[in-house]
Amino acid sequence: MSKIDEIKQALVAATPGPWEPAEPDNEETDGIILWAEVKDSPGSYTGVCEFHPDTFVKDEDVNLIAKSPEYIAYLLKQVEQQPELWDCPSCGFAFDACHEDVDPVTGEGNGNYTCPLCELIEVEQKQNQLRKALRDALKLMDKKHYGIAQKNLVEALAVGQEGEGNQ
Numbered sequence: 001m002s003k004i005d006e007i008k009q010a011l012v013a014a015t016p017g018p019w020e021p022a023e024p025d026n027e028e029t030d031g032i033i034l035w036a037e038v039k040d041s042p043g044s045y046t047g048v049c050e051f052h053p054d055t056f057v058k059d060e061d062v063n064l065i066a067k068s069p070e071y072i073a074y075l076l077k078q079v080e081q082q083p084e085l086w087d088c089p090s091c092g093f094a095f096d097a098c099h100e101d102v103d104p105v106t107g108e109g110n111g112n113y114t115c116p117l118c119e120l121i122e123v124e125q126k127q128n129q130l131r132k133a134l135r136d137a138l139k140l141m142d143k144k145h146y147g148i149a150q151k152n153l154v155e156a157l158a159v160g161q162e163g164e165g166n167q
């Protein structure tokens, strides 16, 4: 069971909030009692816990305990609204998996998620291969007859290279 499931179960099993701290109005105790309204019986209350009168308890601590069902429910909701993160097995980058890969045959999502970092590296590798092929072609070219093609290749090689320390 995940920690989140454990927290959910504990919240469901506990007396439903809100819990209201109240000074006792009877002579049986001098402690602070946390009360919760009984769900099926509006207007009647059940005790959640009592702070022993001999124990010093800060009001802030009582407040935090009293608010805990509301706070935990709020935090659980926040956690569940977070996008699911995937850890890339290749590079370890954690990425938000809202963009499912599309199967080229069916056009439907195929349940896989491409790591954007690995994808970027792959694109850069392909670009470098293409650049190398273009440079090789340029070297082999007869400049007198293929001047226009040469100009196009030089321009293609310059794309995306502005300001980069190119080797």
Ligand SMILES: [Zn+2]
Pocket (backbone or CB within 6 Å): 088, 089, 090, 091, 092, 093, 115, 116, 117, 118, 119
């Ligand atoms: Zn990766």
